[in-house]
Amino acid sequence: MSLIVQKYGGSSVADAESIKRVAKRIVETRKAGNDVVVAVSAMGDTTDELLDLANEVTPIHAPRELDMLLSSGERISMALLAMAIKGLGHDARSFTGSQAGMITDATHGAARIVEVTPVRLREALDEGAIVIVAGFQGFSRESRDITTLGRGGSDTTAVALAAALDADVCEIYTDVDGVFTSDPRVVKKARKLDRITSEEMLELASSGAKVLHIRAVEYARRHGVTLHVRSSFNNSEGTVVYDPERLPEGEAVEESVIAGVAVDLGQVKVTVVGVPDVPGAAAKIFKIVANTNANVDMIVQNVSAAATGRTDISFTVPKSDGERALKALSDAKETLGFESLQYDDQIGKLSLVGAAMRSATGISAKLFEALYEAGINIEMISTSEIRISVVTRADSVNDAAVAVHRAFDLDGDTEAVVYAGTGR
Amino acid sequence: MSLIVQKYGGSSVADAESIKRVAKRIVETRKAGNDVVVAVSAMGDTTDELLDLANEVTPIHAPRELDMLLSSGERISMALLAMAIKGLGHDARSFTGSQAGMITDATHGAARIVEVTPVRLREALDEGAIVIVAGFQGFSRESRDITTLGRGGSDTTAVALAAALDADVCEIYTDVDGVFTSDPRVVKKARKLDRITSEEMLELASSGAKVLHIRAVEYARRHGVTLHVRSSFNNSEGTVVYDPERLPEGEAVEESVIAGVAVDLGQVKVTVVGVPDVPGAAAKIFKIVANTNANVDMIVQNVSAAATGRTDISFTVPKSDGERALKALSDAKETLGFESLQYDDQIGKLSLVGAAMRSATGISAKLFEALYEAGINIEMISTSEIRISVVTRADSVNDAAVAVHRAFDLDGDTEAVVYAGTGR
Numbered sequence: 092m093s094l095i096v097q098k099y100g101g102s103s104v105a106d107a108e109s110i111k112r113v114a115k116r117i118v119e120t121r122k123a124g125n126d127v128v129v130a131v132s133a134m135g136d137t138t139d140e141l142l143d144l145a146n147e148v149t150p151i152h153a154p155r156e157l158d159m160l161l162s163s164g165e166r167i168s169m170a171l172l173a174m175a176i177k178g179l180g181h182d183a184r185s186f187t188g189s190q191a192g193m194i195t196d197a198t199h200g201a202a203r204i205v206e207v208t209p210v211r212l213r214e215a216l217d218e219g220a221i222v223i224v225a226g227f228q229g230f231s232r233e234s235r236d237i238t239t240l241g242r243g244g245s246d247t248t249a250v251a252l253a254a255a256l257d258a259d260v261c262e263i264y265t266d267v268d269g270v271f272t273s274d275p276r277v278v279k280k281a282r283k284l285d286r287i288t289s290e291e292m293l294e295l296a297s298s299g300a301k302v303l304h305i306r307a308v309e310y311a312r313r314h315g316v317t318l319h320v321r322s323s324f325n326n327s328e329g330t331v332v333y334d335p336e337r338l339p340e341g342e343a344v345e346e347s348v349i350a351g352v353a354v355d356l357g358q359v360k361v362t363v364v365g366v367p368d369v370p371g372a373a374a375k376i377f378k379i380v381a382n383t384n385a386n387v388d389m390i391v392q393n394v395s396a397a398a399t400g401r402t403d404i405s406f407t408v409p410k411s412d413g414e415r416a417l418k419a420l421s422d423a424k425e426t427l428g429f430e431s432l433q434y435d436d437q438i439g440k441l442s443l444v445g446a447a448m449r450s451a452t453g454i455s456a457k458l459f460e461a462l463y464e465a466g467i468n469i470e471m472i473s474t475s476e477i478r479i480s481v482v483t484r485a486d487s488v489n490d491a492a493v494a495v496h497r498a499f500d501l502d503g504d505t506e507a508v509v510y511a512g513t514g515r
Numbered sequence: 516m517s518l519i520v521q522k523y524g525g526s527s528v529a530d531a532e533s534i535k536r537v538a539k540r541i542v543e544t545r546k547a548g549n550d551v552v553v554a555v556s557a558m559g560d561t562t563d564e565l566l567d568l569a570n571e572v573t574p575i576h577a578p579r580e581l582d583m584l585l586s587s588g589e590r591i592s593m594a595l596l597a598m599a600i601k602g603l604g605h606d607a608r609s610f611t612g613s614q615a616g617m618i619t620d621a622t623h624g625a626a627r628i629v630e631v632t633p634v635r636l637r638e639a640l641d642e643g644a645i646v647i648v649a650g651f652q653g654f655s656r657e658s659r660d661i662t663t664l665g666r667g668g669s670d671t672t673a674v675a676l677a678a679a680l681d682a683d684v685c686e687i688y689t690d691v692d693g694v695f696t697s698d699p700r701v702v703k704k705a706r707k708l709d710r711i712t713s714e715e716m717l718e719l720a721s722s723g724a725k726v727l728h729i730r731a732v733e734y735a736r737r738h739g740v741t742l743h744v745r746s747s748f749n750n751s752e753g754t755v756v757y758d759p760e761r762l763p764e765g766e767a768v769e770e771s772v773i774a775g776v777a778v779d780l781g782q783v784k785v786t787v788v789g790v791p792d793v794p795g796a797a798a799k800i801f802k803i804v805a806n807t808n809a810n811v812d813m814i815v816q817n818v819s820a821a822a823t824g825r826t827d828i829s830f831t832v833p834k835s836d837g838e839r840a841l842k843a844l845s846d847a848k849e850t851l852g853f854e855s856l857q858y859d860d861q862i863g864k865l866s867l868v869g870a871a872m873r874s875a876t877g878i879s880a881k882l883f884e885a886l887y888e889a890g891i892n893i894e895m896i897s898t899s900e901i902r903i904s905v906v907t908r909a910d911s912v913n914d915a916a917v918a919v920h921r922a923f924d925l926d927g928d929t930e931a932v933v934y935a936g937t938g939r
Binding site: 141145147153159162166169170171173175178185 | 531532534535538565568569571572573574575576577579580581583584586587588590591593594595597598599601602603607608609611614635659
């Protein structure tokens with residue numbers, strides 16, 4: 092008998108009909124002879140509605156109370172889901188994060204999982220019940236309070252449960268058919284991948300692919316959890332996210348050179364103009380930026396103009412961090428001795444990801460050529476072992492993705508089907 | 516420094532604006548130098564909306580899951596209320612029933628409080644915080660599950676907290692100005708009472724007065740908690756529900772003969788026609804009714820007709836219990852040997868309640884005369900030490916209340932203001 096962990100996002104349980112459909116799918120998995128543990132998000136827009144209510148009541152959100160408020164959303168969906176399954180004649184029990192033993196630190200709104208002690212879940216499984224767990228939430232032993240995990244929380248709950256229960260697979264049900272070679276809304280001929288390595292998935296997720304949250308992928312990778320991304324709206328096979336090193340012997344998989352092309356429109360570029368070209372100048376700048384908790388992604392330093400002894404340093408950060416970084420630098424203008432600051436929120440980032448990039452050659456040349464032929468200007472470049480990223484103008488990054496996707500022979504024969512909405 | 520427990524019902528926290536208004540009132544109580552503990556219901560129609568969702572998902576409601584579902588309503592309101600208070604610059608902390616130490620048995624949907632261990636509430640009070648507790652919910656140590664208290668739950672939560680924390684008073688905020696001599700929607704000249712004994716309140720509540728739930732009044736009486744019923748929509752003085760035996764010395768209160776007139780349209784009359792008039796016949800009938808958990812209120816047995824050796828026995832039960840009782844009796848027709856059953860759902864019950872009735876004379880004569888003059892027929896009569904109840908046709912019970920209210924000089928000078936809606 093296998094143990095399968097499934098995660099259903101908010102769009103999969105948006106209303107009573109959806110909950111009934113998901114209940115049927117869970118029961119089918121159970122009937123196929125598996126133990127089933129389900130992590131579920133809040134219904135549809137519940138979380139946003141609760142946040143709206145909080146904003147109406149007060150502009151200041153006490154983090155402890157906000158977690159108490161938001162965590163009620165999953166209690167509603169999990170209880171309804173358990174009821175729906177019982178209505179189908181199968182035993183089901185729902186558990187809050189606290190009851191499920193999802194122990195976190197006390198950081199409200201972005202709690203880290205410190206331990207998972209699924210004693211009650213094991214008991215329920217032993218008694219033959221289907222187990223439903225509230226995603227996104229945990230419990231701090233330190234503060235004795237309810238916490239929430241923040242972005243990607245429900246995915247992370249599912250992965251953490253799979254790891255703690257030593258599940259055979261963790262199925263992430265979502266509103267798309269799986270992981271695609273690119274965002275099907277941007278690249279119409281994007282192909283669904285049958286398999287992708289966890290390393291590639293990590294790079295894609297951190298490069299703007301939204302199907303899985305980077306945190307859940309990291310957790311899965313660290314604990315050797317195999318992920319299976321599937322649609323809750325049909326029965327297609329989805330995408331398996333696996334660790335090649337943990338493959339059963341003989342099951343070697345030939346890796347494609349390129350797994351996918353990701354687009355990220357969520358970054359801004361800050362340029363510090365006229366920085367004195369002396370040792371330590373860059374260090375000082377990025378220390379100040381780091382102190383604002385801004386997450387610096389790409390960095391480019393121009394070649395110094397010998398005549399002036401000054402240089403320009405550009406970097407990208409998420410839009411939400413941009414103004415904070417700008418203000419901190421502006422406040423330190425005299426200390427840093429630069430001339431001016433530029434802020435550019437019209438950039439797009441395109442990333443090419445593939446595990447076989449390690450050994451393959453000519454990838455970057457091919458990328459640059461494709462962009463050149465499409466008439467797209469490259470403003471910044473950065474690379475990792477299995478990724479190349481370039482920054483372009485925001486309004487040309489989608490065209491860039493289509494061109495690159497074609498150049499690397501990723502195009503499928505048919506157009507991908509796109510569904511609306513995303514889960515928490 | 517006094518410790519004041521306040522309870523706000525669903526209509527008092529129906530939306531963000533109401534929550535802000537309640538927060539201000541709580542802060543005023545705090546500023547007046549009191550420690551404040553608040554029990555709060557779910558917002559407005561939340562509970563009904565959650566029940567609707569449950570019905571859409573499945574007709575079979577697993578009690579454990581239903582409690583999990585419904586208890587989320589108070590988590591929302593309590594977190595929002597705590598946030599609103601913090602927004603006003605005062606420290607506030609919200610606690611679930613479980614966190615507040617509201618320990619119950621494991622009867623889902625109608626859990627009984629077995630113990631209140633408000634350790635965390637005391638800690639929060641010691642640290643100067645205003646404490647907000649989810650009404651209606653508790654936690655079973657036995658099943659380790661969340662429970663709900665059922666009808667009157669939030670009132671009971673407030674009273675139980677007041678008892679456990681030895682509060683000076685338990686203020687029940689509602690959408691009416693206090694306890695009235697009769698339902699102001701029925702008797703326009705009903706007067707608000709400044710004081711009423713807990714014994715009278717208990718009789719009124721069990722006779723159909725809806726302002727306080729009988730269970731909360733009983734709990735308050737048993738634990739010596741003084742209740743103060745007030746409107747959350749204005750600052751009028753409300754009604755104090757007190758125990759005369761616990762009054763401070765010298766503070767004797769002259770009791771009025773009649774505290775109020777209650778009307779109950781929620782009962783039905785079942786008549787067992789042609790019961791053999793032999794010893795034990797009534798006992799057999801009411802044993803069968805009791806086995807259906809029907810709550811028998813009034814019983815009338817006709818004088819036996821000597822010629823037939825048969826008699827009729829009528830009793831009243833709450834509408835929700837009526838059909839169950841009827842079916843059980845019908846199933847036992849042969850054993851009991853009666854001729855037929857009659858079911859009458861067009862009855863109304865009027866009750867006259869007053870502590871001084873014990874010593875006063877002529878009360879029932881005056882009641883019957885008032886009804887006679889108003890042309891209203893009496894079908895059944897029952898009495899307790901401080902109450903007389905009569906059953907009339909449903910469509911004349913309101914006229915009866917007006918007539919009796921006037922006959923006992925209870926009419927006020929002005930018409931009472933009536934608000935819509937009631938809390939959980």
